[in-house]
Amino acid sequence: MLNMASGNTIAEVASLIGDAARANMLSALMGGQALAAGELARHAGVTAQTTSGHLAKLLDAQLIAVEKQGRHRYYRLASPEVAQAIHALMTLAASGPKRHRPVGPRDAALRLARTCYDHMAGRLAVALADSLNDLGYVRLSDGAGRVTPEGQRFFCDFGLDMGTEPRSKRPLCRTCLDWSERRPHLAGSLGAALLDKTLDLGWVSRMPESRALRITRAGEMGFAATFRLASDWRDPALPQDAAPGAA
Amino acid sequence: MLNMASGNTIAEVASLIGDAARANMLSALMGGQALAAGELARHAGVTAQTTSGHLAKLLDAQLIAVEKQGRHRYYRLASPEVAQAIHALMTLAASGPKRHRPVGPRDAALRLARTCYDHMAGRLAVALADSLNDLGYVRLSDGAGRVTPEGQRFFCDFGLDMGTEPRSKRPLCRTCLDWSERRPHLAGSLGAALLDKTLDLGWVSRMPESRALRITRAGEMGFAATFRLASDWRDPALPQDAAPGAA
DNA sequence: TCGATGGTTCGGCGCCGGCCGAAGCATTCA
DNA sequence: TGAATGCTTCGGCCGGCGCCGAACCATCGA
Numbered sequence: 001m002l003n004m005a006s007g008n009t010i011a012e013v014a015s016l017i018g019d020a021a022r023a024n025m026l027s028a029l030m031g032g033q034a035l036a037a038g039e040l041a042r043h044a045g046v047t048a049q050t051t052s053g054h055l056a057k058l059l060d061a062q063l064i065a066v067e068k069q070g071r072h073r074y075y076r077l078a079s080p081e082v083a084q085a086i087h088a089l090m091t092l093a094a095s096g097p098k099r100h101r102p103v104g105p106r107d108a109a110l111r112l113a114r115t116c117y118d119h120m121a122g123r124l125a126v127a128l129a130d131s132l133n134d135l136g137y138v139r140l141s142d143g144a145g146r147v148t149p150e151g152q153r154f155f156c157d158f159g160l161d162m163g164t165e166p167r168s169k170r171p172l173c174r175t176c177l178d179w180s181e182r183r184p185h186l187a188g189s190l191g192a193a194l195l196d197k198t199l200d201l202g203w204v205s206r207m208p209e210s211r212a213l214r215i216t217r218a219g220e221m222g223f224a225a226t227f228r229l230a231s232d233w234r235d236p237a238l239p240q241d242a243a244p245g246a247a
Numbered sequence: 248m249l250n251m252a253s254g255n256t257i258a259e260v261a262s263l264i265g266d267a268a269r270a271n272m273l274s275a276l277m278g279g280q281a282l283a284a285g286e287l288a289r290h291a292g293v294t295a296q297t298t299s300g301h302l303a304k305l306l307d308a309q310l311i312a313v314e315k316q317g318r319h320r321y322y323r324l325a326s327p328e329v330a331q332a333i334h335a336l337m338t339l340a341a342s343g344p345k346r347h348r349p350v351g352p353r354d355a356a357l358r359l360a361r362t363c364y365d366h367m368a369g370r371l372a373v374a375l376a377d378s379l380n381d382l383g384y385v386r387l388s389d390g391a392g393r394v395t396p397e398g399q400r401f402f403c404d405f406g407l408d409m410g411t412e413p414r415s416k417r418p419l420c421r422t423c424l425d426w427s428e429r430r431p432h433l434a435g436s437l438g439a440a441l442l443d444k445t446l447d448l449g450w451v452s453r454m455p456e457s458r459a460l461r462i463t464r465a466g467e468m469g470f471a472a473t474f475r476l477a478s479d480w481r482d483p484a485l486p487q488d489a490a491p492g493a494a
Numbered sequence: 495t496c497g498a499t500g501g502t503t504c505g506g507c508g509c510c511g512g513c514c515g516a517a518g519c520a521t522t523c524a
Numbered sequence: 525t526g527a528a529t530g531c532t533t534c535g536g537c538c539g540g541c542g543c544c545g546a547a548c549c550a551t552c553g554a
């Protein structure tokens with residue numbers, strides 16, 4: 001047995017995520033909001049006691065963090081790195097052997113628009129990324145993103161104050177592979193600011209108990225006018241291969 | 248219990264990685280070479296039978312792939328996505344609670360230079376990335392990378408034929424957060440080509456049974472001359488905070 | 495046609511860890 | 525102060541999974 005130096009602790013982390021109940025909790029937290037223990041219990045489908053044990057472990061490993069408020073305890077992911085790891089696992093899970101991929105019932109809403117930790121994902125997010133790229137406001141050269149000078153102005157006009165808080169560690173503009181669409185969308189602090197702003201404007205709103213986002217009437221108009229979305233952005237993107245022709 | 252649609256399968260993937268033996272095997276495969284079952288058994292510290300079972304599971308979940316050759320079976324990671332997920336978990340594990348982070352004995356070699364799936368990592372790789380950025384051959388704007396026109400020429404002169412095979416799915420130039428240095432190094436197909444070339448030139452060579460790379464005498468000269476490495480690149484980088492001035 | 499070597503399959507053992515019921519704190523209302 | 529709510533701790537049950545020994549298949553060298 002050689003070189004187990006780090007291999008061991010990665011197993012610890014992975015096995016923490018590798019329990020169905022905990023995975024469900026973490027997935028729920030990928031929505032970006034802090035959730036109370038009880039809500040997490042329901043997401044996981046286990047009793048409160050069991051949940052408590054799980055949360056203690058996750059906390060201990062610093063995968064999540066807690067904030068107590070009155071008699072509630074609100075849990076959130078501990079860092080963007082955690083979100084990234086979970087995201088990578090989601091990608092892997094989605095691309096794995098088909099076998100039993102039920103593509104759940106309420107998934108439709110999730111596929112259309114949802115939060116991904118602190119930014120948007122789903123078809124809306126992919127369409128936004130496409131448009132911003134086409135308009136020349138960002139340059140999404142595979143896996144990475146860059147804001148152009150025009151983009152800088154555009155986002156500034158739109159009311160995002162990116163740049164004012166250069167919390168150095170955080171990339172301004174990353175792309176994040178959308179696990180449902182298999183195409184990149186905007187992440188990084190730009191992505192986060194965009195979500196904040198559109199929530200603020202009331203263009204989208206969080207659906208209760210879910211990561212899904214509802215697109216409001218105002219949002220319909222706003223997104224179309226400001227970001228010039230293609231008219232067919234709601235159509236499911238055919239994953240990479242299939243021909244685009246038929247309805 | 249709501250929204251368990253995908254949360255469940257991510258648990259399956261994570262729990263596969265979440266076993267010490269399997270994690271060790273996968274870590275070993277992060278070296279980028281295909282390894283025979285027996286070698287993996289030794290890496291994992293379990294018997295051949297046990298290893299066989301583990302490999303079957305990993306194979307079944309398409310985390311790894313096999314190629315049989317005579318009476319050997321060579322296993323490798325199934326895709327870059329798998330490598331990315333493992334990498335994310337490594338990052339998480341490395342940044343977790345200190346507790347028992349032994350910083351193993353032979354780690355010194357690993358920290359200096361090693362392979363990371365198909366490209367280089369460690370202090371050498373970080374120093375290369377820094378130099379290439381300073382020289383203006385690549386632009387490493389956080390999280391992402393872009394090759395400049397000068398860089399294009401430079402890499403071409405150096406003998407890399409990036410671009411000739413545009414296997415679309417693969418980003419040309421990504422950055423990858425080095426888990427030992429906590430600073431970015433070059434990944435993507437450019438990173439891969441760079442590793443190939445330097446192995447080819449004999450500037451580095453693989454150490455047996457390890458992901459570590461040995462830097463040859465020729466490599467010392469070559470890297471210094473071609474990439475203009477700072478003279479102190481061998482010094483351990485102080486993680487993120489500490490001031491750069493002294494020494 | 496035989497060993498020898500690399501890998502896999504089978505069966506049974508043992509332990510770790512997730513689960514819940516019951517009880518115990520803390521906080522917030524009345 | 526007492527009851528309700530949210531969460532945690534404790535103890536015991538039980539299933540799943542990782543482990544190995546033994547036997548079995550496949551490939552290579554003489």
